[in-house]
Amino acid sequence: MSHPIDSIIFDLDGTLWNATKAVTQAFQQAAGSVDYISDTVTVADVEAVTGQPFSAVYDKLFPSLPAEKRDEFKAICAEQELHHARQFGGTPYPGLADTVRNLAARYRLFIVSNCQTGYIEAFFQHTQLEPYFEGHQCFGTKGLPKAENIKEVVTNFHLQAPVYVGDTRSDFEASQLAGVPFIFAEYGFGQVPAAEAPQRISQPADLLKLL
Template sequence: MKQVDAIVFDMDGTVIASHAAVPAAYRAAILAGGGRQYTDDEIIAGYPLGAPSALLSALLRRPATETDVERYHLELAAVAAQVASYDGVPELLADLAGRAPVGLFTGASHRAAHILLERVGLADHFRVIVGGDEVTRPKPAPDGVVLACRRLDVAPQRSAYVGDSPLDLRAARDAGALAVAASWGHQYDPDAPADLTVAHPRDLRALLV
Protein backbone atom coordinates (compact mmCIF):
# COMPACT_ATOMS: atom_id res chain seq x y z
CA MET A 1 0.00 0.00 0.00
CA LYS A 2 1.30 3.45 -0.90
CA GLN A 3 2.01 5.55 2.15
CA VAL A 4 1.48 9.32 2.37
CA ASP A 5 2.45 12.27 4.53
CA ALA A 6 -1.02 13.81 4.91
CA ILE A 7 -4.67 12.88 4.58
CA VAL A 8 -7.45 15.16 3.35
CA PHE A 9 -11.06 14.11 3.84
CA ASP A 10 -14.31 14.86 2.11
CA MET A 11 -17.03 15.68 4.66
CA ASP A 12 -20.55 14.51 3.70
CA GLY A 13 -20.66 10.76 3.29
CA THR A 14 -17.11 10.32 4.53
CA VAL A 15 -16.71 11.97 7.93
CA ILE A 16 -20.36 12.63 8.75
CA ALA A 17 -23.74 11.30 7.68
CA SER A 18 -25.66 14.41 6.71
CA HIS A 19 -27.70 13.17 3.75
CA ALA A 20 -30.98 13.96 5.55
CA ALA A 21 -30.09 17.24 7.26
CA VAL A 22 -28.48 19.06 4.34
CA PRO A 23 -31.34 18.53 1.86
CA ALA A 24 -33.81 19.53 4.58
CA ALA A 25 -31.97 22.81 5.11
CA TYR A 26 -31.84 23.52 1.38
CA ARG A 27 -35.53 22.68 1.00
CA ALA A 28 -36.53 25.08 3.78
CA ALA A 29 -34.37 27.87 2.36
CA ILE A 30 -35.73 27.34 -1.15
CA LEU A 31 -39.33 27.42 0.03
CA ALA A 32 -38.63 30.57 2.05
CA GLY A 33 -37.18 32.13 -1.10
CA GLY A 34 -40.28 31.39 -3.17
CA GLY A 35 -39.04 28.21 -4.83
CA ARG A 36 -40.86 24.93 -5.27
CA GLN A 37 -40.71 21.78 -3.17
CA TYR A 38 -37.78 19.51 -4.02
CA THR A 39 -37.09 15.93 -2.98
CA ASP A 40 -33.88 14.92 -1.23
CA ASP A 41 -32.70 13.16 -4.39
CA GLU A 42 -33.28 16.25 -6.52
CA ILE A 43 -31.27 18.38 -4.11
CA ILE A 44 -28.46 15.84 -3.78
CA ALA A 45 -28.26 15.63 -7.57
CA GLY A 46 -27.35 19.32 -7.54
CA TYR A 47 -24.34 18.93 -5.21
CA PRO A 48 -21.86 18.92 -8.12
CA LEU A 49 -22.84 22.54 -8.79
CA GLY A 50 -20.69 23.52 -5.83
CA ALA A 51 -21.19 25.92 -2.96
CA PRO A 52 -24.62 26.85 -1.53
CA SER A 53 -24.96 30.01 -3.60
CA ALA A 54 -24.64 28.00 -6.84
CA LEU A 55 -27.06 25.26 -5.79
CA LEU A 56 -29.60 27.73 -4.42
CA SER A 57 -29.44 29.73 -7.65
CA ALA A 58 -30.14 26.62 -9.70
CA LEU A 59 -33.04 25.43 -7.56
CA LEU A 60 -34.58 28.88 -7.07
CA ARG A 61 -34.17 29.51 -10.80
CA ARG A 62 -32.80 32.96 -10.09
CA PRO A 63 -29.55 34.32 -8.66
CA ALA A 64 -29.36 33.51 -4.97
CA THR A 65 -29.08 36.52 -2.70
CA GLU A 66 -27.12 36.93 0.52
CA THR A 67 -30.44 36.52 2.31
CA ASP A 68 -31.01 33.15 0.62
CA VAL A 69 -27.56 31.90 1.60
CA GLU A 70 -27.96 33.19 5.15
CA ARG A 71 -31.33 31.44 5.40
CA TYR A 72 -29.72 28.19 4.29
CA HIS A 73 -27.03 28.39 6.95
CA LEU A 74 -29.61 29.20 9.64
CA GLU A 75 -31.75 26.26 8.54
CA LEU A 76 -28.67 24.02 8.55
CA ALA A 77 -27.84 25.01 12.11
CA ALA A 78 -31.44 24.25 13.10
CA VAL A 79 -31.28 20.67 11.79
CA ALA A 80 -27.64 19.94 12.64
CA ALA A 81 -28.72 17.72 15.53
CA GLN A 82 -29.70 15.13 12.89
CA VAL A 83 -26.07 14.79 11.81
CA ALA A 84 -23.78 12.08 13.18
CA SER A 85 -20.22 10.99 12.52
CA TYR A 86 -19.64 7.59 11.00
CA ASP A 87 -18.58 4.79 13.32
CA GLY A 88 -14.86 4.84 13.86
CA VAL A 89 -14.27 8.32 12.44
CA PRO A 90 -13.80 10.22 15.74
CA GLU A 91 -11.30 7.63 16.97
CA LEU A 92 -9.44 7.68 13.66
CA LEU A 93 -9.20 11.47 13.55
CA ALA A 94 -7.99 11.65 17.15
CA ASP A 95 -5.24 9.18 16.26
CA LEU A 96 -4.25 10.79 12.95
CA ALA A 97 -4.11 14.31 14.34
CA GLY A 98 -1.13 13.36 16.45
CA ARG A 99 0.66 11.58 13.61
CA ALA A 100 0.26 13.62 10.43
CA PRO A 101 -1.34 16.74 8.92
CA VAL A 102 -5.08 16.19 8.49
CA GLY A 103 -7.31 18.42 6.38
CA LEU A 104 -10.79 18.55 4.91
CA PHE A 105 -12.18 19.74 1.62
CA THR A 106 -15.94 19.78 1.10
CA GLY A 107 -18.25 21.07 -1.58
CA ALA A 108 -20.25 22.67 1.23
CA SER A 109 -19.41 26.22 2.24
CA HIS A 110 -16.74 26.89 4.85
CA ARG A 111 -19.44 28.10 7.22
CA ALA A 112 -21.61 25.03 6.66
CA ALA A 113 -18.64 22.76 7.29
CA HIS A 114 -17.98 24.41 10.64
CA ILE A 115 -21.66 24.24 11.61
CA LEU A 116 -21.78 20.49 11.04
CA LEU A 117 -18.30 19.56 12.25
CA GLU A 118 -18.69 21.55 15.44
CA ARG A 119 -22.06 19.88 16.04
CA VAL A 120 -20.42 16.45 16.06
CA GLY A 121 -17.31 17.66 17.89
CA LEU A 122 -14.83 17.05 15.08
CA ALA A 123 -13.85 20.52 13.86
CA ASP A 124 -10.72 20.73 16.01
CA HIS A 125 -9.33 17.51 14.53
CA PHE A 126 -8.62 19.21 11.19
CA ARG A 127 -5.63 21.47 10.71
CA VAL A 128 -7.32 23.05 7.69
CA ILE A 129 -10.94 23.11 6.49
CA VAL A 130 -11.56 24.21 2.90
CA GLY A 131 -15.09 24.94 1.74
CA GLY A 132 -16.48 24.85 -1.76
CA ASP A 133 -16.96 28.62 -1.62
CA GLU A 134 -13.18 29.07 -1.37
CA VAL A 135 -12.41 27.67 -4.83
CA THR A 136 -13.50 28.70 -8.31
CA ARG A 137 -14.28 25.25 -9.66
CA PRO A 138 -16.24 22.57 -7.78
CA LYS A 139 -15.46 18.87 -7.77
CA PRO A 140 -14.46 16.99 -9.85
CA ALA A 141 -11.99 19.82 -10.46
CA PRO A 142 -8.95 19.31 -8.21
CA ASP A 143 -8.81 22.89 -6.94
CA GLY A 144 -10.05 22.21 -3.41
CA VAL A 145 -7.79 19.23 -2.88
CA VAL A 146 -4.80 21.23 -4.11
CA LEU A 147 -5.69 24.18 -1.86
CA ALA A 148 -6.09 21.97 1.20
CA CYS A 149 -2.70 20.37 0.52
CA ARG A 150 -1.10 23.78 0.04
CA ARG A 151 -2.45 24.94 3.39
CA LEU A 152 -1.14 21.76 4.99
CA ASP A 153 2.24 22.44 3.34
CA VAL A 154 2.27 18.97 1.77
CA ALA A 155 2.46 18.19 -1.94
CA PRO A 156 -0.71 16.57 -3.34
CA GLN A 157 1.43 13.71 -4.62
CA ARG A 158 2.34 12.91 -1.01
CA SER A 159 -1.27 13.10 0.16
CA ALA A 160 -4.44 11.03 0.08
CA TYR A 161 -7.93 12.39 -0.49
CA VAL A 162 -10.65 10.23 1.05
CA GLY A 163 -14.20 10.50 -0.26
CA ASP A 164 -17.26 8.43 -0.98
CA SER A 165 -18.41 9.82 -4.33
CA PRO A 166 -17.00 9.43 -7.85
CA LEU A 167 -16.51 13.21 -7.94
CA ASP A 168 -14.24 12.97 -4.89
CA LEU A 169 -12.13 10.30 -6.53
CA ARG A 170 -11.79 12.24 -9.79
CA ALA A 171 -10.76 15.36 -7.86
CA ALA A 172 -8.12 13.36 -6.01
CA ARG A 173 -6.67 11.77 -9.11
CA ASP A 174 -6.59 15.06 -11.05
CA ALA A 175 -4.82 16.70 -8.10
CA GLY A 176 -2.18 13.97 -8.11
CA ALA A 177 -3.28 12.67 -4.71
CA LEU A 178 -4.03 9.07 -3.81
CA ALA A 179 -7.75 8.55 -4.49
CA VAL A 180 -9.23 6.62 -1.57
CA ALA A 181 -12.85 5.45 -1.75
CA ALA A 182 -14.78 5.41 1.52
CA SER A 183 -17.13 2.51 0.88
CA TRP A 184 -19.33 3.34 3.89
CA GLY A 185 -20.55 6.59 2.31
CA HIS A 186 -23.98 7.06 0.78
CA GLN A 187 -22.63 8.05 -2.67
CA TYR A 188 -20.08 5.24 -2.93
CA ASP A 189 -20.00 3.62 -6.36
CA PRO A 190 -17.93 0.42 -6.59
CA ASP A 191 -17.48 1.01 -10.32
CA ALA A 192 -15.80 4.41 -9.87
CA PRO A 193 -12.02 4.22 -10.36
CA ALA A 194 -10.07 4.48 -7.11
CA ASP A 195 -6.48 3.87 -6.11
CA LEU A 196 -7.64 2.25 -2.89
CA THR A 197 -10.99 1.30 -1.36
CA VAL A 198 -11.39 1.08 2.40
CA ALA A 199 -14.23 -0.67 4.21
CA HIS A 200 -13.82 1.04 7.60
CA PRO A 201 -12.18 4.29 8.78
CA ARG A 202 -9.62 2.39 10.85
CA ASP A 203 -8.15 1.00 7.61
CA LEU A 204 -6.83 4.47 6.80
CA ARG A 205 -4.18 4.23 9.52
CA ALA A 206 -2.14 2.03 7.18
CA LEU A 207 -1.65 4.99 4.82
CA LEU A 208 0.77 6.65 7.21
CA VAL A 209 4.32 5.55 7.91
Protein backbone atom coordinates in the same frame (compact mmCIF):
# COMPACT_ATOMS: atom_id res chain seq x y z
CA MET B 1 -1.12 1.78 0.75
CA SER B 2 2.00 1.04 -1.28
CA HIS B 3 3.81 4.24 -0.30
CA PRO B 4 4.28 6.29 2.89
CA ILE B 5 1.56 8.83 3.76
CA ASP B 6 2.13 12.02 5.73
CA SER B 7 -1.35 13.56 5.55
CA ILE B 8 -5.03 12.84 4.86
CA ILE B 9 -7.39 15.29 3.20
CA PHE B 10 -11.07 14.47 3.69
CA ASP B 11 -14.21 15.36 1.81
CA LEU B 12 -17.01 16.23 4.26
CA ASP B 13 -20.56 15.23 3.21
CA GLY B 14 -20.78 11.51 2.60
CA THR B 15 -17.29 10.95 4.00
CA LEU B 16 -17.24 12.35 7.54
CA TRP B 17 -20.96 12.89 8.18
CA ASN B 18 -24.43 12.74 6.60
CA ALA B 19 -26.29 16.04 6.89
CA THR B 20 -28.83 15.48 4.10
CA LYS B 21 -31.81 15.63 6.46
CA ALA B 22 -30.86 19.09 7.78
CA VAL B 23 -29.99 20.36 4.29
CA THR B 24 -33.29 19.08 2.89
CA GLN B 25 -35.19 20.87 5.64
CA ALA B 26 -33.26 24.03 4.78
CA PHE B 27 -34.25 23.78 1.11
CA GLN B 28 -37.88 23.16 2.03
CA GLN B 29 -37.99 26.14 4.37
CA ALA B 30 -36.35 28.36 1.76
CA ALA B 31 -38.83 27.18 -0.89
CA GLY B 32 -41.73 27.98 1.42
CA SER B 33 -40.54 31.56 1.79
CA VAL B 34 -40.88 32.39 -1.93
CA ASP B 35 -43.71 32.08 -4.46
CA TYR B 36 -41.73 30.80 -7.44
CA ILE B 37 -40.62 27.33 -6.25
CA SER B 38 -43.31 24.68 -6.74
CA ASP B 39 -41.21 21.51 -6.64
CA THR B 40 -40.70 19.74 -3.33
CA VAL B 41 -37.05 19.04 -2.55
CA THR B 42 -36.57 15.54 -1.11
CA VAL B 43 -33.74 13.84 0.71
CA ALA B 44 -33.11 11.82 -2.47
CA ASP B 45 -32.76 15.07 -4.44
CA VAL B 46 -30.20 16.38 -1.97
CA GLU B 47 -28.27 13.10 -1.94
CA ALA B 48 -28.07 13.23 -5.75
CA VAL B 49 -26.26 16.60 -5.71
CA THR B 50 -24.25 16.19 -2.51
CA GLY B 51 -20.59 16.96 -3.07
CA GLN B 52 -21.11 19.14 -6.13
CA PRO B 53 -20.01 22.81 -6.14
CA PHE B 54 -22.44 24.98 -4.22
CA SER B 55 -23.69 26.91 -7.26
CA ALA B 56 -23.98 23.78 -9.44
CA VAL B 57 -26.49 22.32 -6.98
CA TYR B 58 -29.04 24.95 -7.94
CA ASP B 59 -28.47 24.47 -11.66
CA LYS B 60 -29.38 20.81 -11.24
CA LEU B 61 -32.25 21.14 -8.75
CA PHE B 62 -33.89 24.21 -10.29
CA PRO B 63 -32.90 24.25 -13.99
CA SER B 64 -35.99 26.18 -15.12
CA LEU B 65 -35.45 29.13 -12.77
CA PRO B 66 -34.33 32.34 -14.50
CA ALA B 67 -30.79 33.34 -13.53
CA GLU B 68 -31.93 36.28 -11.43
CA LYS B 69 -34.40 34.18 -9.42
CA ARG B 70 -31.87 31.38 -9.06
CA ASP B 71 -29.32 33.75 -7.56
CA GLU B 72 -31.94 35.12 -5.21
CA PHE B 73 -33.06 31.67 -4.13
CA LYS B 74 -29.44 30.51 -3.78
CA ALA B 75 -28.82 33.28 -1.26
CA ILE B 76 -31.94 32.33 0.72
CA CYS B 77 -30.96 28.65 0.71
CA ALA B 78 -27.41 29.44 1.74
CA GLU B 79 -28.65 31.27 4.81
CA GLN B 80 -31.08 28.48 5.68
CA GLU B 81 -28.51 25.74 5.09
CA LEU B 82 -26.01 27.30 7.46
CA HIS B 83 -28.74 27.90 10.03
CA HIS B 84 -29.86 24.26 9.89
CA ALA B 85 -26.30 22.93 9.82
CA ARG B 86 -25.44 24.95 12.91
CA GLN B 87 -28.66 24.10 14.72
CA PHE B 88 -29.14 20.44 13.78
CA GLY B 89 -25.87 19.33 12.18
CA GLY B 90 -25.48 15.93 10.59
CA THR B 91 -24.83 12.38 11.68
CA PRO B 92 -21.14 11.46 11.87
CA TYR B 93 -20.43 8.07 10.38
CA PRO B 94 -19.93 5.27 12.95
CA GLY B 95 -16.61 5.36 14.74
CA LEU B 96 -15.63 8.70 13.23
CA ALA B 97 -14.49 10.44 16.41
CA ASP B 98 -12.21 7.62 17.57
CA THR B 99 -10.90 7.16 14.04
CA VAL B 100 -10.02 10.83 13.67
CA ARG B 101 -8.28 10.92 17.05
CA ASN B 102 -6.21 7.85 16.18
CA LEU B 103 -5.32 9.13 12.72
CA ALA B 104 -4.32 12.54 14.07
CA ALA B 105 -1.66 10.88 16.20
CA ARG B 106 0.04 9.63 13.01
CA TYR B 107 -0.97 11.97 10.18
CA ARG B 108 -1.77 15.62 9.49
CA LEU B 109 -5.51 15.93 8.82
CA PHE B 110 -7.39 18.38 6.57
CA ILE B 111 -10.83 18.89 4.98
CA VAL B 112 -11.54 20.08 1.43
CA SER B 113 -15.22 20.34 0.54
CA ASN B 114 -17.40 21.89 -2.15
CA CYS B 115 -19.54 23.51 0.55
CA GLN B 116 -20.15 27.16 1.33
CA THR B 117 -18.13 29.12 3.87
CA GLY B 118 -19.20 28.32 7.42
CA TYR B 119 -20.37 24.76 6.76
CA ILE B 120 -17.13 23.07 7.82
CA GLU B 121 -17.22 25.19 10.96
CA ALA B 122 -20.72 23.80 11.66
CA PHE B 123 -19.30 20.29 11.37
CA PHE B 124 -16.63 21.18 13.91
CA GLN B 125 -19.24 22.75 16.19
CA HIS B 126 -21.28 19.55 16.36
CA THR B 127 -18.48 17.00 16.44
CA GLN B 128 -15.88 18.84 18.54
CA LEU B 129 -13.21 17.46 16.19
CA GLU B 130 -11.64 20.76 15.13
CA PRO B 131 -8.50 20.31 17.27
CA TYR B 132 -7.53 17.26 15.20
CA PHE B 133 -7.60 19.06 11.84
CA GLU B 134 -4.76 21.32 10.88
CA GLY B 135 -6.62 23.19 8.14
CA HIS B 136 -9.52 23.22 5.71
CA GLN B 137 -10.66 24.77 2.44
CA CYS B 138 -14.02 24.98 0.65
CA PHE B 139 -15.66 26.17 -2.55
CA GLY B 140 -17.18 29.15 -0.76
CA THR B 141 -13.82 30.71 0.05
CA LYS B 142 -12.71 31.61 -3.49
CA GLY B 143 -15.16 29.79 -5.75
CA LEU B 144 -12.43 27.41 -6.88
CA PRO B 145 -13.08 23.82 -8.01
CA LYS B 146 -12.16 21.07 -5.58
CA ALA B 147 -8.99 20.06 -7.43
CA GLU B 148 -7.61 23.58 -7.03
CA ASN B 149 -8.53 23.65 -3.35
CA ILE B 150 -6.77 20.32 -2.82
CA LYS B 151 -3.68 21.72 -4.55
CA GLU B 152 -3.84 24.84 -2.41
CA VAL B 153 -3.90 22.82 0.82
CA VAL B 154 -1.01 20.65 -0.39
CA THR B 155 1.02 23.75 -1.29
CA ASN B 156 0.16 25.95 1.68
CA PHE B 157 0.81 23.25 4.26
CA HIS B 158 3.85 21.78 2.44
CA LEU B 159 2.38 18.27 2.27
CA GLN B 160 4.76 15.71 0.79
CA ALA B 161 2.62 12.55 0.55
CA PRO B 162 -1.11 13.28 1.01
CA VAL B 163 -4.13 11.14 0.15
CA TYR B 164 -7.67 12.34 -0.48
CA VAL B 165 -10.66 10.45 0.96
CA GLY B 166 -14.01 11.03 -0.75
CA ASP B 167 -17.27 9.34 -1.68
CA THR B 168 -18.19 10.51 -5.19
CA ARG B 169 -16.83 10.32 -8.70
CA SER B 170 -16.25 14.08 -8.65
CA ASP B 171 -14.03 13.55 -5.57
CA PHE B 172 -12.08 10.93 -7.48
CA GLU B 173 -11.68 13.17 -10.53
CA ALA B 174 -10.62 16.15 -8.37
CA SER B 175 -7.96 14.08 -6.64
CA GLN B 176 -6.64 12.90 -10.00
CA LEU B 177 -6.44 16.46 -11.32
CA ALA B 178 -4.65 17.48 -8.14
CA GLY B 179 -2.19 14.61 -8.44
CA VAL B 180 -3.18 13.16 -5.07
CA PRO B 181 -3.89 9.44 -4.47
CA PHE B 182 -7.55 8.65 -3.76
CA ILE B 183 -9.33 6.46 -1.22
CA PHE B 184 -12.99 5.78 -1.97
CA ALA B 185 -15.53 5.86 0.88
CA GLU B 186 -18.00 3.21 -0.28
CA TYR B 187 -20.57 4.15 2.38
CA GLY B 188 -21.21 7.62 0.93
CA PHE B 189 -23.36 8.94 -1.92
CA GLY B 190 -21.44 8.06 -5.09
CA GLN B 191 -20.05 5.21 -7.14
CA VAL B 192 -16.51 4.73 -8.45
CA PRO B 193 -15.51 1.38 -10.00
CA ALA B 194 -12.91 -0.63 -8.11
CA ALA B 195 -10.79 -0.73 -11.26
CA GLU B 196 -10.39 3.05 -11.04
CA ALA B 197 -10.25 3.40 -7.25
CA PRO B 198 -8.89 0.16 -5.79
CA GLN B 199 -8.18 1.69 -2.37
CA ARG B 200 -11.57 1.60 -0.62
CA ILE B 201 -13.11 1.76 2.84
CA SER B 202 -16.54 0.66 4.04
CA GLN B 203 -16.35 2.69 7.26
CA PRO B 204 -14.03 5.42 8.56
CA ALA B 205 -12.23 3.01 10.89
CA ASP B 206 -10.98 1.05 7.87
CA LEU B 207 -8.45 3.82 7.34
CA LEU B 208 -6.61 2.62 10.46
CA LYS B 209 -5.96 -0.71 8.72
CA LEU B 210 -5.42 0.63 5.21
CA LEU B 211 -2.85 3.31 6.00
